[in-house]
Amino acid sequence: MTNPADALIAMRHAAPLVQCITNYVAMNFAANALLAAGAAPAMVSDPEESGEFAAIAGALTVNIGTLGPRWVDGMVAAAGSAKANGKPWVLDPVACFATRLRREATATLMGLRPDVVRGNASEILAVAGLSSAGKGVDAGDSVAAAEAAARDLAARSGAVVAVTGAVDFVTDGARSVRIAGGSPLMPRVTATGCALTCLIGAYAAAVSDRFDATVAALAHFAAAGDMAAASPGPGSFMPAFLDALSAVPPEALGNGRVQPA
Template sequence: MTNPSQSLESMRAAAPLVQCITNYVAMNFAANVLLAAGAAPAMVHDVEESGEFAAIAAALTINIGTLSPRWVAGMVEAAAVAGKTDTPWVLDPVACFATGLRREATSKLMQMRPTIVRGNASEILAIAGQESAGKGVDAGDSVAAAEAAACDLATRAGSIVAVTGEVDFVTDGVRGAHVRGGSALMPQVTATGCALTCLTGAYAAAVADPFEATIGALAHFAAAGERAATAANGPGSFAPAFLDALAAVDATAIGDDRVEAA
């Protein structure tokens, strides 16, 4: 059905430049994740240059974790240029249900038709217009509980939707896949999910089918999480081990068998 190992090879061969509009908490870790995985990050977010930079980036990722009106303006400008240049872009709707500013920003960005939406179950349920149990940035719903909403959202938005958690779910509204792996330590390291969004952008830049690109990114992350957990004593040692593992994962280690049709 899918071939994450081939996607990995394509991403590393392209070494794509990814514009990451992400939050203050995630910038350093997300940049290091992209470098370790084989891509090139650029943390360019201000409205004065975000659109201009989007015209030269191979992919754009937008994370609403730490919002301000000026940052939102930069996001909208970059997404508008990405739409005009057919540049793939990924939306990470962090805690989109929590405040009016987040709801408004998410609605505006969704209208600009992101190529891929990656969020936890509560975020995806909220964007799909359903009740969620999320509190703050944490999911209060299971991935399984959000799968039907994800399929509906993908169909209505024309986007690939990835619901990430213990077992990830990816859909384009017709096709669906589960990606297994990772480690229980991953949610204990801040910015892990934000960094996954950036890596998804790197794969989207190099793999023509965004459904396959998303699966490739999730499989790479899952394989690295498994590998890092064997070398870590806890969250503190997991973070550097994870960066090492992202670089070490190869076409064999990524494990095509971790992906199952849904």
């Protein structure tokens, strides 16, 4: 397994260009999070160019938080192009259990074989074909309740699956780890999870092993959350967290943060 500290060094050295198809609420924060961490974001989503752009980006991330026919067309074009051109791509199936449109879009995108799937416990349970207690975009299930489903989904799909929450869980079906850290303020800032999905794309562009890349991205996020945790509230947490993403030293991704599961 690649040391997460080495993965952070590699990601910052590569400064990869990441195509981020994400929702309206998340765009600004996600772009700033990538810039702070050391990568370069490009919010290219329209089907007129998304496929062409995916061929030149280092990685693609797809977040289904905002959906409509053109959004879905852009996502499908980009994911198909990323796969055809050997570029890693990450799926964030936001509230995939909530509506028919979201269920159908998720099924279509899963058919394009993402390299990584990142979601909360309720989203991962739903993608795995199980019932969940999610409401809107919020998880109603614990990370622990989704671990078996994540392992099964990874084995069936070939994707690395990341279940994020108070303690994150990452598996490729054979290897599994838990990642501790972060701040209780993180779920109180919109687009935090969306930004994490984009950061996984940055690491996947720089680290060839998708499991190692995902683990390092989550460890980076957790370490930044630790550093910003002294903020008195969510308003001050957001800029402190961006500063922390930039300031996290490689060694902070270790120190027992990642544990076998």
